Amino acid sequence: MERLKDYFLPESASTFASDTDGLFMFINISGGLLLLGITIALIWFSWKYKRRREDEVTPVIRHSTILEVTWTVIPLVLILFVFAWGFRGWATMRNAPADAYEVYVTGLSFGWQFTYPNGVISGTELVVPAGRPVRLIMQSRDVIHSFFVPDFRIKQDLMPNRYTTAWFEAPEPGEHVIFCTEFCGSGHSAMLGKVKVVPVAEFETWLTAEKAKTEGDLPLAELGRNVFNQQGCMACHSVDGSAGIGPTFKGLAGSQRSFTDGSSATADDNYLRESILRSNAKVVAGFAPAMPSYQGVLSDRQVDALIAFIKEQQ
């Protein structure tokens, strides 16, 4: 049974995974028995009562109240039980402990961004302390996305017009994949992220180190690299020349760009700035207008830094 469970389900890495898995297995086993019973009856009847002569007559059996009641009541009890079990597990998922550590999650086409209470922003990678409940306050910057960590058995849609929440507690350090499970466009299946569960001490160290990366006195291009990582730009834009959902940054600055409307321009500072802030004003030929706007998201200094970083990618 354990092996069956391990085959069907991913690693169980959150506090409520085992309850969900228990219900999953219960329904599989009780449903499996029902299916087995029906299948045996089908095969047995087909064989036992196979028509052997053309003039066979069959008995007239129209109805049996006892049977009808039986196969109404037994499933009724089963489904009430399954409902109650599912409700209990779900109620736990909906009620985060009061002392949960809060992280803001932003979904955007096509990446994830995690903002910590001290202002640190992490792109793609959600670093959390082991053994402590973490509450996610989530919002989308464009269309609906959905935050899914199979190993935690949690999933929650991110809406563009309101916050949604989810929480989890991962007892052990480890790494777990994040999927987007609400269709959001050409980069939907590439919208992957990672939850990195680390020991509490390591988490504190990481948070302090990240904080230092956002300080104002960093050189522009270096700050730009941090912005690039934090905002999850790499989900669509590579720096090694390979094509992604968006154009690569390698060799971008100063190059000649042709656009979907047939026009073209040189990628100077103003072009780069416009592409960041009004992302779909000019769309490079061969790409979809999929990038969300960063107007109001990045400060002027961050935009400057990002441009400086892009210019370095030659």
Place this chain on the structure above:
Amino acid sequence: MTNTTKPVAIREFPVEEFPETHYLNATKGLKSWMLTLDHKRIGLMYLASVIFFFFVGGLLALALRLELWEPAQNFMDAETYNRVFTLHGAVMIFLFIIPSIPAALGNIFLPVMLGAKDVAFPRLNLASFYIYLGGAMFTLYSMAHGGIDTGWTFYTPYSTNSGSAVISMTFGVFIMGFSSILTGVNFITTVHKMRAPGQTWGKLPLFVWSLYATGVIQVLATPVLAITLLLLIMERTLGIGIFDPALGGDPVLFQHFFWFYSHPAVYIMIVPGFGIISELISTFSRKVIFGYWAVALSSLAIAFIGFLVWGHHMFTSGQSELSTVVFSFLTFFVGLPTGIKIMNWVATMYRGSIWLATPMLYAIEFLFLFTIGGLTGIMLGALSVDIHLHDTYYVVAHFHYVMMGGTVFAFLGGLHYWWPKFTGKMYNETLAKIASVILFIGFNMTFLPQFVMGSQGMPRRYFGYLEQFQTLHQYSTVGSWILGVGFLLVAYYLIVSLVKGAKAPSNPWGGRSLEWMTSSPMPAHNFEHVPVVIHGPYDHHQPIAEFRMGIDAPHHDTTHA
């Protein structure tokens, strides 16, 4: 002057075998088909159309499965893939499965099973066919003009912003909705008003009951889809701001509107299938159906409860938590009437005289596949488990077990059951059985691995995927090829049957409902007499002569009043 008070003589009308003149050749020429008011011809035109669109949707599915052979790009890019899966869903649902059983097989057989000359509104019936074709044209147009990449669910705000042909596609679906409503109105009226003398509600064939329940859903639910799609079109063209948060709208509202139709629509798709299975199980077990009223009324119960569960598509959407709990609770109650049906069908086979002809083979395969579809539905109704499984391949596998393992297998069963009746030709029984088994194997090979993938966390609508899922994806793809071979075989022997099949007798399976009491193919007006119904449609213990009763007067001299 009415003739209802006149004393009438009732006598047996032996069936004319292999008639020279029947509905297929009563009138000739293209015009006699294009402008026909004969429900059987309209049903045939529907049948040809839905089979064509099933072929289109099937090719799209094969392309998707082939692309998924590799975790990364194989032969189409992400944008194309997204358009192909959207079209596969939209074509299969709106162009194939919704009209498949009611508008094609239902149109041909509902009036015959009632002993009527035609449906209540023959002109409306023809209109609904052309409306359907018009909607289909819009769909084809949007395919040709860039396609649409939103998924068949058209979720906002993606669909309000996506650059693809959303308007022409949704407009096509909007138009086809009217066709569906008109068919529903027509069937409900026909069942109420056109039953032959003696054809009481308790003697209606269960296929008729299921079409009646379906008609109720079509009439009540489809207008909501129409309104929703119209609002979506207005959102895109006029920016009215009802769904798009950028304009102050609410995307979750769209999901409520959409599923308020689309969940009941699931029952528009499957309930007629239930009706076919009831016919098949009884006829091929040569036995009275067990629990007639339980089976008949459970269709209506499903139609009713089906309206109260739409929110179970939205457990992770951020709808209110109270709604989520209520919707989960109510969802389980769809399971009860469904379970009752399955048990009654199995009980009908008990002590029967079972003939494993092709239609019965499909019925038994249906029972197995649909039970899996139903039980995995229980899994998805359970709140905590659904949070994990929602929008994964588990859901994909679940609805394919219900829609394809359920409806398509029932459709195939019905097609093989009634084929001799409406074409007047038999098909090659051996090939048909082989094809049925191939389809069964191919189906399970395609979709069983998807349950496993989904449980493991593979999200749906993914162009690329993690390498750990590749083996299961490849099993699934190979399964889709087996399915393809199976359907080619079906197409082959059915075409051969049309061209040079043996002539079909009027009642090759020993059925007891009215469609077997007339010639194969049927006469243009279904019966040469007004049928009088004495026994129920499953009374296999009664002599067949008593099912061939009719009023002793020429058909055209009588009225149904």
